[in-house]
Amino acid sequence: MDIARPYLLFLGDVPDALAAKTGLGIVDWRRDWCVGQMRLPGCGADAKLPEMTIEEAVAAGAKTFVVGVVNAGGVLPDHWVASIVAAIEAGLDVASGLHMRLADVPAIRDAAERRGVRLHDVRHSTERFATGKGTRRTGRRLLTVGTDCSVGKKYTALALEAEMRLRGFNAEFRATGQTGVFISGRGVAIDAVVSDFISGAVEWLTPDNQADHWDVVEGQGSLFHPSFAGVTLGLLHGAQPDAFVVCHEPTRTTMRGVGHPLPTIGEVIDMTRALGRLTNPNIRCVGIAINTAAMISEDEARTLLAETEEDFGLPASDPVRFGVGPIVDRLQTEFPV
Amino acid sequence: MDIARPYLLFLGDVPDALAAKTGLGIVDWRRDWCVGQMRLPGCGADAKLPEMTIEEAVAAGAKTFVVGVVNAGGVLPDHWVASIVAAIEAGLDVASGLHMRLADVPAIRDAAERRGVRLHDVRHSTERFATGKGTRRTGRRLLTVGTDCSVGKKYTALALEAEMRLRGFNAEFRATGQTGVFISGRGVAIDAVVSDFISGAVEWLTPDNQADHWDVVEGQGSLFHPSFAGVTLGLLHGAQPDAFVVCHEPTRTTMRGVGHPLPTIGEVIDMTRALGRLTNPNIRCVGIAINTAAMISEDEARTLLAETEEDFGLPASDPVRFGVGPIVDRLQTEFPV
Known part of the structure; x- marks a missing residue:
């Protein structure tokens, strides 16, 4: 559309x-x-x-x-x-x-x-998708994933697209939810696609592209969310990301809409790599986006981010408060043109 | 329906x-x-x-x-x-x-x-499902999973239901594909459900039941199939199985419809447990069903099954050739009434 x-x-x-x-x-x-x-x-x-x-x-x-x-x-x-x-x-x-x-x-x-x-x-796709093929496509892809629903995956993807374009990347936001579709003028509300075609729809959304082109794909749900993990996995396999960013909300204790505890950032990194390598053996995490809005003090937020960076050896930032510069720095190091 | x-x-x-x-x-x-x-x-x-x-x-x-x-x-x-x-x-x-x-x-x-x-x-559900909740339900559930599509998940589930009923189990086959729906007169073709509702549809299909009641749920796809793993994961989370049986076809080298190599039985057991414990922390594998039709000699088939039993410490059988008795034996040991 x-x-x-x-x-x-x-x-x-x-x-x-x-x-x-x-x-x-x-x-x-x-x-x-x-x-x-x-x-x-x-x-x-x-x-x-x-x-x-x-x-x-x-x-x-x-x-x-x-x-x-x-x-x-x-x-x-x-x-x-x-x-x-x-x-x-x-x-x-x-x-x-x-x-x-x-x-x-x-x-x-x-x-x-x-x-x-x-x-x-926007919630109903009229496109007739094929089932996913899992074949490697040209061009590069980044996917935002999360410890839960509603932890900033869309915001982070849009912030990454903006920062990457500022630095001269050939980058394009790929919407997988309704607000994202309005924001980009195109896309697929992936949770409205018939389940047989989840990964196929994402393959359609992020087709072959120039070698230096980045699709910045909006993530959905969480591999650890009992309602939506199937959507998340089909999206991961279809997107076959080279790089992913984990989004997290540090004050949440149970997952949105259900009573399950949140996974740790480390669990999400490990599971995303374990499952994602099926369609991209070189998948790697390039950063962590933490929504620190609930922390009034900027010092407290900076301390949490510094600790997270040390724990995982990855850049961590709050995209709203501090931007996504450190994550794009890492992307430039890991994926030289 | x-x-x-x-x-x-x-x-x-x-x-x-x-x-x-x-x-x-x-x-x-x-x-x-x-x-x-x-x-x-x-x-x-x-x-x-x-x-x-x-x-x-x-x-x-x-x-x-x-x-x-x-x-x-x-x-x-x-x-x-x-x-x-x-x-x-x-x-x-x-x-x-x-x-x-x-x-x-x-x-x-x-x-x-x-x-x-x-x-x-049968391929189109008119039921309005809710999203999955991930809440534990009463009664017991067994799910068939596979190293690939079309490796005998429906057949194995039906054979298990038949054998369990023979032994006096209160067991019921739960169809998740079109042929299964015809065979049981009800069910949901899960690959035709909108992706937001995969696990919710399975929760609807296998509701609360008596403590000794077994739903024997027909599996779909494979966690390692790049086209359909999202469906498989949503089905796993919705079914919240206490027990699962891995189905396998030993002569296949690439996954159906795509070029990806088959996972090993061990990889399927480990991944099913790692992901399934989200909605059932006690999930366990109770057996392996191997389609040995491509092996002409019964001796060759029996040797493969014996080796598989030894490798995994689990009963292994060909449901068509030798029945599912050993798997139901294990089920009776692991889940005493």
Whole structure:
């Protein structure tokens, strides 16, 4: 799926920033892709973009009306349909991250057919994937992995892409989740792919490339998460990464949504190497990204990072607080051009 | 999905036995669930069931018309549609293992709606699963795993169920593939489930049960297969097996469909334990099932099995040639009632 840019961000009337996290994530990383935002009365979220009507957005060049919200049950509220239909009538494509498909709403489907615009359901892939082959591909790949879900794998991948590009790398973020797809304008929400095709979909997402090209692949889940480890493993095998970065949140005690204890960083490094070598015998860890947001003091954060570096002999940083420079340094040493 | 029994087996006009392997598998294991077979002129497969018209099958008590074949591309040939519609008109449910959905053929969909019968697409789950929770459930579970795809995981699970029942175990085969679903009348084709729900679907398939009840879960793929390891891991975590049996084909040199070498039995035992303990810390291997069909001499087969037993300190047998008695012996020792 290739989503046309720029976007008009629709936030509906969601109650708070959390419900608009997809839209806010887009603005964090791709402010210049967004011409404005459109909100309904009572909206509790604000992406700090110019407020625009559909007509103003079209005049400003908008190509896609992005429903950048999540809501309970993933269902599209009836009172949003009129806004979506109006966007379609004005010639905009529509992209949604809700579980419910846009085309399942007859008014939206009919308007899109009549007007000839595209409907993107980011959580549903229409691509027909092949099963994975496990064959080595040209070009280089980095994958972010985690001790848990929601520990910064997307953020770290985007920060690495940005830093690598600054240094002249030929680097490209590869999205595997819905917010990432909006941020890069393409990708596959891998958790929505039929399980037979997990690794095949990732092979499709990160095809053969130039020898010095880096795909920076957004990780999902954790090999130690009982709900999602299968997705994580299929993603690892399909991505066949040369390098991986472990993401971690040091204050969490149980894994997200379940009662299982978090694995250690060392366990994640060992298991990722043990399993990853099936499709890339040279897989290696190049760094550790630690989310230290819960540590008020910068000293405390720096101490933890220094200890982690010593424990593993690898660069450790907080991508938000201190950037990912040390990890990219290591990448340059380990993979000279 | 619960498929009503008995079945009328439809073999169409497939060219050979391989194309009818789903139907033949049903007859191998559930001869008494099949009232007869129906074939079109030119059919090259024979399930050795009484030839029946739809009317005769209905008179004999048939409840479901089973399209027990695979064909290139999984597409339903046009000239089979009349037979399927006739079965529906006669009041039979229809179950198919083809990739193409029955209801995607308008004549079939319309007839089913008019007549009020059920259409089962075994490769497509309509169940809405939750994500896996990883919580320990009551009852006991055995999972068959493999060094590769197509090494006898379904056969071994069915043979174990049969032997366990003979000995008075409260044992139940749990199907995770399409042929298995037909054989047990229920189950989930796990490779067709959206990847976010792999382990959740298996948790649904093998729910809490009596303390002495055994689910004998059909394995899929291999942790060492680059195309399908994600499915295998999600299945392992969802099944949270107390016991597992490794299935192996000793003459194969590369994994099915890819160029990767086969792992050793020892590697599969170690990796299954390392990953399986996430949802069941007491997971243990109770035996090895080796398909010795390629060894002409029984002596050669017995020698290989004896060597394998010695190497791993575990019972090893060929379920087809020698049965699974030694593995069930071990199960009785390791898990006394």
